[in-house]
Amino acid sequence: MSITIEHLNKQFGSYRALNDINLEVNSGELIALLGPSGCGKTSLLRIIGGLDVADSGSLLFHGEDVQQRDARERNVGFVFQHYALFRHMTVFENVAFGLRVKPKKQRPSDAEIKRRVLELLSLVQLDWLADRYPAQLSGGQRQRIALARALAVEPKILLLDEPFGALDAQVRKELRRWLRRLHDELHITSIFVTHDQEEALEVADRVVVMNKGVIEQVGTPDEIYATPASPFVYQFIGNVNLFHSRDHAPWTGQHGDAVAYTRPHDIDISPIQQDATALPVEVKLVRAIGSVVRVEVATQNSSELIEIELSRERFELAPLANGDKVFIRPRQIRVFATGVPHELSAA
Amino acid sequence: MAQFKAHSVLPGFNLALGYTLLYLSLIVLVPLSALFFKTATLGWGGFWEVATSDRVLSALRVTFVTSFAAALVNVVFGLIVAWVLVRYRFFGKRVVDALVDLPFALPTAVAGITLATLYAPNGWIGQYFAAQDIKIAYTPLGIVVALTFIGLPFVVRTVQPVLEDVEAEVEEAAASLGAGRWAVFRRVIFPALYPALLTGFALAFARAIGEYGSVIFIAGNMPYISEIAPLLIVAKLEQYDYAGATAIAVLMLLISFGFLLTINALQWWTSRRGVR
Numbered sequence: 001m002s003i004t005i006e007h008l009n010k011q012f013g014s015y016r017a018l019n020d021i022n023l024e025v026n027s028g029e030l031i032a033l034l035g036p037s038g039c040g041k042t043s044l045l046r047i048i049g050g051l052d053v054a055d056s057g058s059l060l061f062h063g064e065d066v067q068q069r070d071a072r073e074r075n076v077g078f079v080f081q082h083y084a085l086f087r088h089m090t091v092f093e094n095v096a097f098g099l100r101v102k103p104k105k106q107r108p109s110d111a112e113i114k115r116r117v118l119e120l121l122s123l124v125q126l127d128w129l130a131d132r133y134p135a136q137l138s139g140g141q142r143q144r145i146a147l148a149r150a151l152a153v154e155p156k157i158l159l160l161d162e163p164f165g166a167l168d169a170q171v172r173k174e175l176r177r178w179l180r181r182l183h184d185e186l187h188i189t190s191i192f193v194t195h196d197q198e199e200a201l202e203v204a205d206r207v208v209v210m211n212k213g214v215i216e217q218v219g220t221p222d223e224i225y226a227t228p229a230s231p232f233v234y235q236f237i238g239n240v241n242l243f244h245s246r247d248h249a250p251w252t253g254q255h256g257d258a259v260a261y262t263r264p265h266d267i268d269i270s271p272i273q274q275d276a277t278a279l280p281v282e283v284k285l286v287r288a289i290g291s292v293v294r295v296e297v298a299t300q301n302s303s304e305l306i307e308i309e310l311s312r313e314r315f316e317l318a319p320l321a322n323g324d325k326v327f328i329r330p331r332q333i334r335v336f337a338t339g340v341p342h343e344l345s346a347a
Numbered sequence: 348m349a350q351f352k353a354h355s356v357l358p359g360f361n362l363a364l365g366y367t368l369l370y371l372s373l374i375v376l377v378p379l380s381a382l383f384f385k386t387a388t389l390g391w392g393g394f395w396e397v398a399t400s401d402r403v404l405s406a407l408r409v410t411f412v413t414s415f416a417a418a419l420v421n422v423v424f425g426l427i428v429a430w431v432l433v434r435y436r437f438f439g440k441r442v443v444d445a446l447v448d449l450p451f452a453l454p455t456a457v458a459g460i461t462l463a464t465l466y467a468p469n470g471w472i473g474q475y476f477a478a479q480d481i482k483i484a485y486t487p488l489g490i491v492v493a494l495t496f497i498g499l500p501f502v503v504r505t506v507q508p509v510l511e512d513v514e515a516e517v518e519e520a521a522a523s524l525g526a527g528r529w530a531v532f533r534r535v536i537f538p539a540l541y542p543a544l545l546t547g548f549a550l551a552f553a554r555a556i557g558e559y560g561s562v563i564f565i566a567g568n569m570p571y572i573s574e575i576a577p578l579l580i581v582a583k584l585e586q587y588d589y590a591g592a593t594a595i596a597v598l599m600l601l602i603s604f605g606f607l608l609t610i611n612a613l614q615w616w617t618s619r620r621g622v623r
Contacts, residue, residue, distance in 0.1 A: 051519050071522045078523040084516040088538045098524035101534065146520075153524055 001062045001156040001189050002027045003048065008057030010043055010213075017043040019213040021057070028187040030180070032194055032204035036236070040213040041193045042161055048191065049159045050074045061157065074157075077150030077188075081162040083142040085134040091145050092130040095120055098153035120148040123182075140171040151186075160192035164199065176203050197237045201225065209233050231336050234261040241267070241306050243333075251277065251333055258337035264309040266332040269295065269320070278327040281306065283320050288312065295320060297328060379600070385593040397594040402570055403579060407598065410576040413487055414555035417494030421551045422544055424495075425502025432503070433510045447503045450496055455560030462493050463565040485567030490575065493561040498551030505547035506540060513539045542614055549610040556603050 003025040010018040017040045025031050033041040046052040048059065050071035059067050066074055086094050093100075095117045099108055108116065121127040124144040134142055143163055150158060163179070164172040180203050183190055194200050200207045201221040209216045209224060209232075217229040228234040235242075243251055245258040270278070281297040284305060288294075293315040295308045308328065320326065386394060397403060432444055450458065464470050466484040468477040476483055483489050513536060521531045559577040566573045576599055583592035 049523060051523070071519070072525045072527065074523075075525075076523060078520060080516045080520060082514070082516065084514060084520040086517065086521075086535055097521070097526070097534070101521075101524065101526040101530045149520075149524065 003157065003189065003191075004058075004060040004063070005044075005048075006058045006060075008044070008047065008059065009055045010040070010047065010052070011055055012043075016213050018047075018054070021213075021215060023208060023215065023218065025189060025191065027062075027189055029189055030183045030203065030205045031191045032200035032207045033191060033210060034194055034197060034200040034207050034236075035210035035216075037195055038212075039210040041195075041210050044210070045159050045161055045191060045193050048157070049076050049078045051078070075153070075155050077153065077155035077158045079143070079146050079150050079158070079160040079163050081165045083134070083139075083146045083166075085142055085146055085149070087134055089133075090130065091121070091126070091132050091134070091137070092117055094134065094145060095149045095152050097149060102153075116152065120152055123151070124148045138171075139167045140175055143167065143175065147182075151188075155188065158188045158190040160190065162193055162195070164196075165194070172199070179203060201237075209236065211236070228261075228334070231259060231261065234334065239264050239307060239309075245337075251279075251330060251335075258335050260333050260335045262330040262333040264294070264307045265292075266330055267306070267308045268329045268331055269297075269308060269310070269318075270327050270329070271318070271324075273327045274329055278329045281326060281328055283322055283324040283326060286320055286322060288315075297326070382593050382596055382600070385590055386597045389590045389594055393590070394594050394597075397591050398598055402574070403576070403595055403598070405571045406574050406576040406579045406595075407602070409487055409490065409572075409574060410556060410599070411602065413490040413494055413575075414552055414558075417491050417498055417555050418548050418552035420491070420495045421498045421502045422548050425499055425547060425551075426506055426540070426544065428499070429503045429506040429510055433507060434515070447500050450498075451500050455497060455558065456564065458496055459493055459561035459564030462496060462561065463489070466492060466565065484565050485569075485573065487566075487573050489565040489567070490562050490573060493565045494555040494558055497558055497561055498555050501550035501554060502544070502547035505550065506543045509540055509543040542618060545610060545614050545617075549607055553603060553607060556599065 003023075005021055005023040005025075008018055008021040010016075019040075021040075021044060033044060035041050043052060047054045050066070050069060050073075054067065058065060061074070071078075086097065089097070096113050099113045099116065102108075118127055118130070121130055124147060126141060126144055126148070129137065129141065129145075134145070137145065143166075147160075147163075160179075164175050167175065176199055179192075192203070201224070204221060206218060207221055207224050208218050211232050217224060217233050219227075219229075224233065225237055228237060234240050240261050240263060243260040243262070245260070251260050268274070273280070279299060281299050283295060283297050285296040286293065291312055293310045293312055295310060296305045297308060298305050306328065389397065428447065432440065432447075463484050466473040466476075466489055468474065468482065468484070470484070473483055481488075483492060517535060518531055521535045526534065557577065559575075559581070562575055563578055566575060566578075568574050568578055576595055580592045580595050583589075583595070
């Protein structure tokens, strides 16, 4: 089921949580809402799920306005960061809950409920835990049970609020791959909220980057990383070097006040001056981290460090040591002046 | 069976247990056993005579029935008060929160006199009931009112922290799964609150059974109708019938103990099959 959001606003007291949000989610898509805490991503998710009400704007599911519909009538599955499992019920009863509270006419028989619940539990690979209580499970298991519970009512839309936020790094990684696979199997329109850019880029079909109640950019993970639409997106996603026009005029162009961003792996290092734009620097630190070598350099009259990443292969061809005098030049740089981005390629 | 003395990283088991037993003996067991010794001077026949006299039986009935009713009322309305205090934010919430404890602090006689004045047939509240031919003050109904007043904090204060522990998210999860308000309450909230409600009920009930000060002013104290057992004890004391007074006390004690034991057993049973 597709979701259309138009001119949505939400205010909490004097705090503007959502400011004129427009978003189109296609049927069967897996979308990530990405942003720092307090950017409004969770508010947006809760409004879609019917747990909060927007002040103005429209929210359509498959072209139909659902704002007047209660959470219980929206047919939306919601997964919470802290699982929100029913503590006094077994895993089986937790998953069965959505089926048991259906109105009498639509309620499946006990045998049917049992079949469906066991099917869901084997989908999340936890059928052997049916008789346990939530307190006896690990965090990752609890979150999978919460997901099975949400799926039990066959929702048309699945909403996940920081689903892996409370888990440790290893389990997180495993579960997000698993979520991706599950989505590829079920094709439910899904939106998940996260503040972890790696998670968003790895799992989602499209990423919505939010900041201070505004959508900064919507795009595929690749677009978001390669062509950020604003300084915020540049800084929020991946590592970046920042140059002010007053210090680095040749790189930013003659734009008056401007800032330029370049990724650490988009900078060339050379022992000789390639052209007039090349910057003379001194190597301050060389550190090999796994497959890449991170080099920190600084210009003569500035203590600010510029970060450069080289592949190990590239580094071994021309090794560097602390104190080496070299020249750097960006392959890719993006300049933002008064909010309008200019693409410059120093080629 | 658990070991009598479990190994623990915390030192001082012997000292702590010894202190606990000594303290309990001094404060609880010695006075209570004195009660039994004094009663024993009556002999079985004397005790039986006191215990089965009509006046004592009806006083006990009034005490336990009104206490039970008041505790039930408190469970329902105490839950609502706790709910409002936990789930909503409103102007003057702190004041309301403090008001809940007032029945603890107010001298019970003051409460009794105030309630009696309010609920008397010509009182502020009583006059409206009197118009409907309902008499509150000087009847068992008045006793229930007084006992409800003094028992309220027990339910509110036991349920409040437990309710705070039930995250709003759990209710939201239930709602998004299609559960109506009633289903959310019955299947999600109530099971979580049930043990705390039971504790609150037991405390309010136990407090009501022993209550004297507030009740005697509103009860009217008519023998066989609105006379409570504690009043009968005082009456016997005034007639220097100490053994008779302690005999009623022993009866009350046994019945109360039976009730509280049942409630504890109920709680133990639900906690075993439920929340873990």
